[in-house]
Amino acid sequence: MLRFVDLVSGKWAIPILYRLIVSGGPIRFSELQRAVAPITQKELTRHLRAFERKGLVERTVHAEVPVRVEYRVTGLGLTLEQPLAALADWADAHSARLGGGH
Template sequence: MPTNHAQRDTPPEPCPMVQFVGLISGKWAIPILYRLIVIDGPVRFGELQRAVAPITQKELTRQLRLFEQKGLLRRQVYAEVPPRVEYTVTALGKTLRPPLDALADWMRTHAADLGAEA
């Protein structure tokens, strides 16, 4: 039986779910991103940290930098004393709202089935 060398030599397309998990990996990634999307406006660091408590300052900073590098949020530093920094979700980041809303709805619907709090 002849084999298709082009098919065999072509690397498989990366699984989009693996790529997505790589983007939002980490315990706090989705809560941070979802909070920024829901607020849909400038958010200061302290406000965001309180909203996703009990996250540490170090972890929040790490995750925000990653999202900024990926183009999912914008960081704005104001030349004030003390310095003021605000984070805003970008248009690209806002495109994640429908799938994240769907995940939140799914969790609300099935939390009891999973033995988790709704």
């Protein structure tokens, strides 16, 4: 359980993973940053590097000018789809008791 909490701890971990999962393919850094706004570039980079180290995300650098970097959720990362959806469903079901806001 502590490993899961460590994995998704922090304000941005779940929104980043969710966006990567639902994107259905590679997503550019700037596109991901806009989708998870108002996250800072530094914070997004920190999370993506951690997810990459854990095998949840893969990073592809295309040798173009300017350099194009894309991120894609791995097969392992995709296995988080159900647990994250269940957590979201739980939060929706209990939103009134949790303070009502999302």
